[in-house]
Amino acid sequence: MELTAEEIRIAANTTGDVLAGFSDSRGNLIPALQQVQNKLGYVPRVAMQKAAAHFRIPAVEVYGVITFYNQFRLTPPGKNQVKICMGTACHMRGANIIQEAWERRLQIKVGETTADREFSLERVACVGCCTMAPVVVINEEVNGKITPTRVDGLLFAHELDKKNAAEAKGGAE
Amino acid sequence: MTDRITLVIDGKTVSAVAGEMLLWVALDNDIYIPHLCGSRDDQEKPASCRLCFVEVDGRPLPVTACTLPVSEGLVVRTGGERVDALVATGFELLMSNHRLDCKNCPANGDCALQQIAKTRKLKLKPKKLPVLERDLTVDDSVPGILFDPNKCVLCGHCIKACLRDGNGILGFTRRGFERVISTFGDLPLAESECSGCGSCAAVCPVGAWSAHLHAEAF
Numbered sequence: 001m002e003l004t005a006e007e008i009r010i011a012a013n014t015t016g017d018v019l020a021g022f023s024d025s026r027g028n029l030i031p032a033l034q035q036v037q038n039k040l041g042y043v044p045r046v047a048m049q050k051a052a053a054h055f056r057i058p059a060v061e062v063y064g065v066i067t068f069y070n071q072f073r074l075t076p077p078g079k080n081q082v083k084i085c086m087g088t089a090c091h092m093r094g095a096n097i098i099q100e101a102w103e104r105r106l107q108i109k110v111g112e113t114t115a116d117r118e119f120s121l122e123r124v125a126c127v128g129c130c131t132m133a134p135v136v137v138i139n140e141e142v143n144g145k146i147t148p149t150r151v152d153g154l155l156f157a158h159e160l161d162k163k164n165a166a167e168a169k170g171g172a173e
Numbered sequence: 174m175t176d177r178i179t180l181v182i183d184g185k186t187v188s189a190v191a192g193e194m195l196l197w198v199a200l201d202n203d204i205y206i207p208h209l210c211g212s213r214d215d216q217e218k219p220a221s222c223r224l225c226f227v228e229v230d231g232r233p234l235p236v237t238a239c240t241l242p243v244s245e246g247l248v249v250r251t252g253g254e255r256v257d258a259l260v261a262t263g264f265e266l267l268m269s270n271h272r273l274d275c276k277n278c279p280a281n282g283d284c285a286l287q288q289i290a291k292t293r294k295l296k297l298k299p300k301k302l303p304v305l306e307r308d309l310t311v312d313d314s315v316p317g318i319l320f321d322p323n324k325c326v327l328c329g330h331c332i333k334a335c336l337r338d339g340n341g342i343l344g345f346t347r348r349g350f351e352r353v354i355s356t357f358g359d360l361p362l363a364e365s366e367c368s369g370c371g372s373c374a375a376v377c378p379v380g381a382w383s384a385h386l387h388a389e390a391f
Contacts, residue, residue, distance in 0.1 A: 045358060058336070059357040060344035067346045 001075055001113055008046050014039050015047040019054045029055050029065065033072065042073040075113045078120035080158065082138050084110075087126030089133040098134050099123065101148035105155060118158075180247035189243050194218075196225050196238035199251065206251050207260060207289040209267075209378055210328040211239035219329055223263040224289065228253045235259055257293070264295050269302040270350070271379075272323035279319075280380030286326070309353065314363035317385045318374055322353050325381040329354075331373035338372035354381075 003011070018035045022028040029051065036047050043066055052059040066072045084090075084099050099121075103109055106119050113120040127135055132144025136154075143154060176191040182204050189198040197213055199206050209222035218240050225238040230248035235256050238249075250256075268286070275281050275297070290297050298304075309322040327345070331354060335343040342365045346355045356365035374382040 048357070058341040058344060060342055060346070060355070063355075063357045064344045064346045068348045 001115055001117075003044060003076070007076070008044070011036075011040055011044045012046045012050065015050045019050060022054070024055055026055055026057065029057075029062065030069075033062070033066065037072055040076075042076045044074070044076075074111065075120070076117070078113045078117050080119050080139055081122060082106075082119055082136060083122045083124045083127070085125075085127045085133070085135040085137070086123045087130065087133075087135075089126075089130035090135055093133040095134045097148065098136060098146050098151065101151040102136075105151055178243060178245040180243050180245070180249065182249045183251055191244060192242045194239055195227065195241040195243050195247075195249065198243050199238060199249075204251060205292055206238050207264070207293060208239060209285055209326055210330075212330065212333060222267070222326070222328060224260055226256045226259045226263075227251050228256055260289075260293060261295055264289060264293070265299045265302055267326055268297060268304075269299045270305050270307060271326065272306060272321070273297060273304075274324075278324070278380040279383035280324075280377070284380060285378035305350070307350075312362050313385060314361035315367050315369050317369060318362065318367070318371055319383045319385045320354075320362065320373075321381055321383075322355075323381075324379055325354055326379055327352060327354070328378060330376040330378065331382055334372035334376045339368045339370045340366045342366055343373065 015036050018032055018039065021035075022032045032051060032054075033043055033047075036051070037043050040047070048062040048066060049059050052062045055062075066074065082102060084095060084102060086095050086099075090098075099110065102121055106114050106121060108114055108119075108121055110121050110123050124137070127137055127142065129135055129142060129144060132142070134144075134146050136143045136146045136151075138154065138158075143150070177188055178191045179186055179188050180198070181187075182195075182199050182202065185202065185204065187198065187202045187204075189201075194211075196206055196208055196211055206227065207224040209224060210219045211222075211225070220237050220240050223237070226235040227238045227241075228235050228250040229241065235253075238251075264286075271286065275284075275287070278284070281287075286297065289295065307323060311323075312320040329345065332343045332345065335341055342356050342362075343354055344356075345352060346359070347353060356362065356367075371384060374384050377383070
């Protein structure tokens with residue numbers, strides 16, 4: 001997924017502001033990256049390159065840190081965040097099959113965002129409703145007993161909602 | 174002048190500089206201890222390959238030779254039931270995701286894994302563990318260098334060599350089973366400011382990095 005020039009500019013400025021608050025001690029790398037992630041919602045290339053220059057380490061070392069920890073995202077989150085539960089119960093009930101269904105339908109991998117920025121896909125640990133396994137949380141809404149067909153249904157429902165919302169908006173004007 | 178001390182390795186009395194790591198003392202005295210990840214000039218020792226275990230008198234458990242500074246009167250055995258079990262398991266874990274293709278591998282005959290298997294009488298093919306191949310893309314984008322991550326043992330020598338002789342473009346990325354050596358943003362070497370120095374191929378103990386056989390053709 002490509003970032004716009006505007007997004008890159010904002011990311012570069014935000015990262016610059018964050019880094020200004022840190023000395024170049026290597027121990028500040030993760031706190032600085034966390035602040036960038038908090039402000040932007042993700043850590044793009046330009047942010048990693050700026051951080052690498054600030055801490056005088058190879059850019060690949062920053063990339064290694066970002067890919068090591070689950071809390072960091074490389075791509076901006078989508079408008080709708082799909083979180084697939086990978087807890088023990090969901091795992092046993094075929095969460096990996098559900099993950100594959102989402103990946104196939106959205107044509108992205110876990111951790112990525114669709115080209116239209118509508119959906120991003122994440123794996124999470126237990127969300128606390130194991131009786132409903134396998135569980136998928138879309139934004140704040142919990143969906144239980146998910147099957148690959150239900151994935152299609154959820155996406156279709158989302159399309160409908162969007163269409164209705166657009167029509168309602170059009171009608172109101 | 175630094176203090177010289179004497180210690181005993183496998184019944185052989187050797188003399189060494191106090192504080193040097195046991196692994197290098199043993200190797201300098203023609204006593205082979207399996208090892209992949211350590212280098213003599215390491216500031217921080219990775220101690221990640223888990224192959225250089227030895228028994229030391231007075232220590233309750235086997236220790237890694239690469240992190241043990243030698244001292245006066247140390248008595249070391251490079252083998253033993255517990256050491257052999259640890260090394261065998263560590264080796265089998267490494268081999269369980271190593272693409273085994275010795276016949277066509279550029280490192281055939283000059284491979285640390287083959288050497289360890291031979292000296293410790295271990296099988297290259299895992300017996301207890303299933304082989305989990307990752308089928309990662311081979312990078313031949315820079316003429317003269319070939320990187321096959323499927324053969325990588327994650328020793329990190331190429332990262333150090335690249336920092337020293339190249340542009341420092343290599344690093345460990347991801348975590349757990351997915352851990353690989355890659356460049357910033359996983360770009361091919363040719364798009365990553367690779368200087369083409371070939372230091373990575375020179376230091377690779379296995380056949381993951383190699384000099385490209387068909388370099389002239391490009």
